[in-house]
Amino acid sequence: MSQTEWQKSTYSGDRDDCVELCRRNDRIAIRESDAPRVIVNASRTQLQALLAHARADARWQKSSFSTDAVECIELAACEPRILTRESDAPRTVISTSPAPARALIARAKAGRLDRERAAR
Structure with missing residues (x-):
């Protein structure tokens, strides 16, 4: 093709x-x-892994910073990947490895993402 x-x-x-x-x-x-x-x-292997994760019956966990509203971030462990989605768009899933997910969470907890955004 x-x-x-x-x-x-x-x-x-x-x-x-x-x-x-x-x-x-x-x-x-x-x-x-x-x-x-x-x-x-x-690659073919990466695409197969992505599709497997997308189809997986993952246990989604709502962020502790989320309210009862539908606009919240959800995470799921789908070894060896971490899946992320928004509750109001559950079919859109981002897959990453644990290290970048931990780094993002650490930056968010430290408030570093808010400061970077304000500096722009």
């Missing part, structure tokens, strides 16, 4: 909010049809 031969996900409907895939040498490029310039490249 060439760089211009994007395949639409079989789960996508007729609207423009779908995931598209394209083979690029030994990598698989992934993008959303409504944001075609943002492309994630993954």
Whole structure:
């Protein structure tokens, strides 16, 4: 498949909010049809791991800083990855390894993210 031969996900409907895939040498490029310039490249193994995590029946834990409202961050351990999502958009999941997740949580607890944002 060439760089211009994007395949639409079989789960996508007729609207423009779908995931598209394209083979690029030994990598698989992934993008959303409504944001075609943002492309994630993954190996076959990485894509399989991502899909396994996305399908996993993870135990989601709400952030202790969240209220009872629906706008909160949720985390789940799905060995060896850490999954993150917003409660109001549960189908959008970010997968990372434990070290970057710990670093992000430490920065947030220390209030360093707020200061960086204010400095911009």
